Amino acid sequence: MENEMLKVFDQQGNCIGTATRSEVHKSGHWHETFHCWFTERIDNEEFLFFQVRSSTKKDYPKLLDITAAGHILADESPVDGLREVKEELGIELAMEDLHSLGVIKDSLKCPDLIDNELCHVYLYDQPQPFDHYRLQREEVSGIMMASLTEFENLWFRQVEQIKVKGFLMSVNDEKESHSMLVSKRDFVPHEDTYIESVIKAIKKL
Template sequence: MENEMITLCNEKREHIGVATRAEIHKKGYWHETFHCWFLSNNEGKVFLYLQIRSDQKKDYPNLLDITAAGHILADESIHDGIREVKEELGIDLAIDDVVSLGVFQDCITTNAIIDKEFGNVFLYARNHIDFSQFHLQQDEVSGIVKTPITDFEQLIAGHIEEILVEGFKINQHGKKSSISTMINKHSIVPHEQSYFENVLFAMKKHV
């Protein structure tokens, strides 16, 4: 995975070359990624779905993140990124099943990586999304939870400190169990505040 070849971008999103994923994160090059958020609207109550990153992940193990996301390889188009949904979640979607919310910059800097993304964000919205639909790639994703989008928005804005999430998690033996727990902002991958705000604003137009 660290040797995957990815297209480099400048700050204007112009493609300027190709490098490995490891080099991109080491040197902090801008690059294209694919993000797909799931929403369900059940009788007027809108739920946002989050993945639980596997404890085997090098970066941010066990934290909550975008429903499905990944890097766009150098030989792929943006729309090819829809494969991430099948790979991570086991749900086979076509690009026509999702709606583009736009492209949002998202930069995360830690001691280990400088991750500068042009996040191509898509929305999969349905009246009902059942947890039984998910068949997870367990070395990538260990569970799925949902929370009311209004609660998530309040958490991100700092108006409340905790929210309830409910869903399921798969243990190391492959057994699925239901979970219901309180989480805070530290439970979530630290995407830029502006990224969350822009994505949530764009989602509202489709709810």
């Protein structure tokens, strides 16, 4: 995986070559990713769905994150990112099922990773019952949902905690209903500008 080839870009989004995934993250090159947010409208309220990252993940284990996401390889286009939804969630979608939210920049930094992403962001707004999910256990250990309004208030520090609910996978690979109180620290630390852009785009749709 670390030897996968990715396109690299300058700050203006111009492709300037290719590099391995490990080099991209070491040097902080801008590169393309695919992000797919699941939403559902329930009783006139919008809900966002988050994957729970596996405890075995090298980066940000056990934290809540984008419903499905992954890198776009050098020989791929954004449509190829749909494989991430199938691989991580076990749900097969077509590009016609999604709403494009455009390309949104995001930057994540930790001691051994500089992840500068040009994110091709999409919205999927059709209901998917929890029993339709077939999770890739080495990547995802559960699915949680939260009110979009409550998530926005949490992210921008209007409240300290919100309740999320969904399911976690048991040691026997069974879905177990689960709800919990979470704080902002329980989410992958995306940039505020990225989260703000996603929320605004969802509200427009």
